[in-house]
Amino acid sequence: MSDLLTAALDYAARGWHVFPLHPDSKRPARPSHRAADCASGGFGGQGGTDPHCRDGHAGWEQRATIDSDRIRRAWMRTPYGIGIATGPSGLVVVDLDVHKAGSEIPEPWNRFGIANGGEVLDHLAGANGGTVTPTFAVRTTxxxxxxxxxxxEGVRYGNTAGSIGWLIDTRAYGGYVVAAGTQINHQPYEVIDDRAPAALPMFLVDLLGRDRRPSSTTAVGLARSMRTGTAGSGEPVQSTNAYVEAVLKKEFATLHAAPEGGRNLALWCCAAAIGKLVVRGLMTEHDAMDRLLEAASGHITADAYSSYQAEATIRSGFHRAASRTRSVA
Ligand SMILES: [Zn+2]
Structure with a gap:
């Protein structure tokens, strides 16, 4: 039995809903078609023939499972990475990033000499009279x-991107994490604390309170609204969503029209433009990466660049967007 299959079964035994990621990528392996192409059976008819979509389009969150037979079938032959759908798993995962060398450190963190999400979280805990409870933890690549x-219990959080604090994202419904055992470019995600997950600390319950979504929202509607990461912006979800989708459509059209030889540069420009949506909190970096990789999949298939190169190019574009926005502010 492969290590990835063993890990996926172990997560399922903990009640965590898993789904396959493309090998060497953070991108979900399924579904192979967009929601928009599903009902019509369009885009090569893939949507129409996918049995998971018999009762409406099923994205990775709906397909994520704790069923050991389904997990064995998926991982038996292919070394898929492992995604954990945080919402259905009853998890809130706090994603602590590190400051990227060369980019400016915003105040007040610069004054405090703080340069990573873990230190920001410790500071926020102290400032709010709480502590960062030790819990199951994974080191990312x-x-x-x-x-x-x-x-x-009974609370459906969505995702947040930087609204709690600098270099801090949170993932719940509409979000997922790359699980330990998965490798990206030969670098593994590793468990660094294997204890059972602790309850979400009270100071985080307080900080996330503003971003809470009504629990009556349907799963599909919620997943859709969470995609835009509008948490805390106060704007109506639907209009923000439409704005984000319009920007993506325009940028992806430009990307798809890029001539051979100019595709990597086009991807970088596209990521730099979409990175501004991330900086403005209109979508999470995670979702932006997901959508960009999906848009670039034709170029990847055509060997214009590898999946790993695409991720590096997109990150570079995001970095540009972040540094540009800060220098203007
Ligand atoms: Zn579908």
Whole structure:
């Protein structure tokens, strides 16, 4: 039995809903078609023939499972990476990033000599009279950390991107994390604390309170609204969503029209433009990466660049967007 299959079964035994990621990528392996192409059976008819979509389009969150037979079938032959759908797993994962060398450190963190999400979180805990409870934790390939907490009963959190604090994202419904055991470019995500997840600390319950979504929202509607990461912006979800989708459509059209030889540069420009949406909190970096990789998949298939190169190019574009925005502010 492969290590990835063993890990996926172990997560499922903990009640965590898993789904396959493309090998060497953070991108979900399934579904192979967009929601928009599903009902019509369009885009090569893939949507129409996918049995998971018989009762409407099923994205990775709906397909994520704790069923050991389904997990064995998926991982038996292919070394898929492992995604954990945080919402259905009853988890809130705090994603602590590290400051990227060369980019400016915003105040007040610069004054405090703080340059990573873990230190920002410690500071926020102290400022709010709480503590960062030790819990199940994973080190990411970028040197960041994922802290896995149990979501409070009856609360459906969405994702947040930087609204709690600098270099801090949170993932719940509409979000997922790359699980330990997965490798990206030969670098593994590693468990650094294997204890069972602790309850979400009270200071985080307080800080996330503003971003809470009504629990009556349907799963599909919620996943859709969470995609835009509008948490805390106060704007109506639908209009923000439409704005984001319009920007993506325009940028992806430009990307798809890029001539051979200019595709990597086009991807970088596209990522720099979409990175501004991330900086403005209109979508999470995670979702932006996901959508960009999906848009670039034709170029990847055509060997214009590899999946790994695409991720590096997109990150570079995001970096540009972040540094540009800060210098203007
Ligand atoms: Zn579908």
């Amino acid at each position: 970028s040197g960041g950390h994922h802290l896995y907490y149990r979501a409070p």
